[in-house]
Amino acid sequence: MSKPVKIVILGGGPAGCTAAWKLSEQGYLVELIEKDAIIGGLSSTVRKNGYIFDLGGHRFISKDLKVLNEIKNLLGSELKPRARKSVIRLRGKYFHYPLEPLDLLMKMNPVTSLSCFADFAVTTVKNKLKTTPDISLHDWIAKRFGTSLYNIYFGPYSEKLWGVSPDKISADWASQRISLLNLWDVILHLFWKGRDKPVTYATRYLYPERGIGQICERMAEIIQENRGRIYTEMRVTRLQIKDGKVIKIIGESKTGIHEFEADFFLSTIPLPELLLSLEPTIPESLQQTCDLLSFRSLRFLNIMIDREQISNNNWIYIPEDRFTFFRIQEPKNWSETNTPPGKTSLILEIACNYRDEIWNLADKTLFTRCLEDLSDLGFKLKESEIEGYFSTFAQHAYPKYLIGYKQRIKDALEEISRCSNLLSFGRQGLFRYNNMDHSVKMGMVASEIIMNKKSSSKLYDIGSGQEYFETDETLKDLD
Numbered sequence: 001m002s003k004p005v006k007i008v009i010l011g012g013g014p015a016g017c018t019a020a021w022k023l024s025e026q027g028y029l030v031e032l033i034e035k036d037a038i039i040g041g042l043s044s045t046v047r048k049n050g051y052i053f054d055l056g057g058h059r060f061i062s063k064d065l066k067v068l069n070e071i072k073n074l075l076g077s078e079l080k081p082r083a084r085k086s087v088i089r090l091r092g093k094y095f096h097y098p099l100e101p102l103d104l105l106m107k108m109n110p111v112t113s114l115s116c117f118a119d120f121a122v123t124t125v126k127n128k129l130k131t132t133p134d135i136s137l138h139d140w141i142a143k144r145f146g147t148s149l150y151n152i153y154f155g156p157y158s159e160k161l162w163g164v165s166p167d168k169i170s171a172d173w174a175s176q177r178i179s180l181l182n183l184w185d186v187i188l189h190l191f192w193k194g195r196d197k198p199v200t201y202a203t204r205y206l207y208p209e210r211g212i213g214q215i216c217e218r219m220a221e222i223i224q225e226n227r228g229r230i231y232t233e234m235r236v237t238r239l240q241i242k243d244g245k246v247i248k249i250i251g252e253s254k255t256g257i258h259e260f261e262a263d264f265f266l267s268t269i270p271l272p273e274l275l276l277s278l279e280p281t282i283p284e285s286l287q288q289t290c291d292l293l294s295f296r297s298l299r300f301l302n303i304m305i306d307r308e309q310i311s312n313n314n315w316i317y318i319p320e321d322r323f324t325f326f327r328i329q330e331p332k333n334w335s336e337t338n339t340p341p342g343k344t345s346l347i348l349e350i351a352c353n354y355r356d357e358i359w360n361l362a363d364k365t366l367f368t369r370c371l372e373d374l375s376d377l378g379f380k381l382k383e384s385e386i387e388g389y390f391s392t393f394a395q396h397a398y399p400k401y402l403i404g405y406k407q408r409i410k411d412a413l414e415e416i417s418r419c420s421n422l423l424s425f426g427r428q429g430l431f432r433y434n435n436m437d438h439s440v441k442m443g444m445v446a447s448e449i450i451m452n453k454k455s456s457s458k459l460y461d462i463g464s465g466q467e468y469f470e471t472d473e474t475l476k477d478l479d
Helices: 014-025 065-078 101-107 110-129 137-145 147-162 183-189 214-225 272-275 286-292 363-376 407-418 436-450 457-461 472-477
Strands: 004-011 029-033 043-046 051-054 081-082 086-090 093-096 205-209 229-231 237-241 245-253 256-260 266-267 294-303 316-317 327-329 346-352 386-399 422-424
Touching: 004 014, 014 029, 014 214, 029 110, 029 214, 043 294, 043 386, 051 294, 051 346, 065 081, 065 205, 065 214, 065 436, 093 101, 101 110, 110 137, 110 147, 110 316, 137 147, 137 363, 147 346, 214 229, 214 266, 237 272, 256 316, 266 436, 286 407, 294 363, 363 386, 363 436, 436 457
Parallel strands: 004 029, 004 266, 029 229, 086 316, 266 422
Antiparallel strands: 043 051, 081 205, 086 093, 237 245, 245 256, 294 346, 294 386, 316 327, 327 346
């Protein structure tokens, strides 16, 4: 393939921005289209009245040294190592996050604690006698933590987050996201001190001074310095295909209809949206596939508070269904520059579906409800302390790995591959529950594919393994 002169990139999140950044540095003419008003996608930042709010909580950490160094060089001294501290609020008490069995044993009532350990012992014996595959998220958790802990914490939290029973969710992502504190490993470590300690999650991370969105914002500055163009508040509506190639993209904005032609098109928009935008229209069977590749949405209630601090945690996990939100974030604990001096803020993360009751609820109504929940949790905020509040939204926050999703993704990507000058990647573009660093790496690899340095198959391997994403093994390269 001869060197493309012009590249059009759909989506301005970490994957799209990284690809545009890298290609622009190599002299390619780049145009990037983003539907939101700001760059960053799920890793964007809103700044208001001296407060900084990310779109949910994001930190940068990577096992890939090349990716890590790229971002460190990009932001320089503005990217700083931070300590991570999170807890779970369960049944009126606070537990370590991730769950630690000894912590549970000490804080739960004796009957519940003994039940958890006895249940785990029985489960372990059953698994030794008969091995069965992990089909669902329920299967994976129950085998490693026992049914009692599943019923107490993992099950309620998972259903609150995903909006469906864990029996319907694939087990594929569990090993990447759930820190493996198998009770048996912990017991063995207690009695055999020489035994390797179980792998735990990363306790430190990198974070920019001006919010996580600073990463994509800096990329955007370089893209424009290299004569690239960025279009925001523009939605891609159609991709016109002829003779196995995309010949034109149609976008809509407040100013009207826009047409884009290019040698190559890179898409990071949600995979179902990309498929449904293809013209000629995809077969009806694939349209049904798109319906089944659904996302869980998030709404964030951002509250500005005239108080020094609420807690010393990055996150507080709230598994109980009676509370509106599933997680509380205090941005000041990520970086002291996220709030004005002497003040703090909260981000309440609320799982929902696009345009459902929670998504459409008026800010004032939601704030009143959440204020009551905070009070019930012991965080009583005075009216005089509240400086303001507002909502931000993420329509395509979490790809739902419903059982059978792998074949649907395969079918979708096979249809995309029919276009020789179209590539889909990124968290939403591959329908993959990966981290920010994986999306950055995908953008780097996508740019190398354009430059004839790598095969497109390399994209699909990123963030697809079964190993835990974040461990302290990566921390030596943060400083």
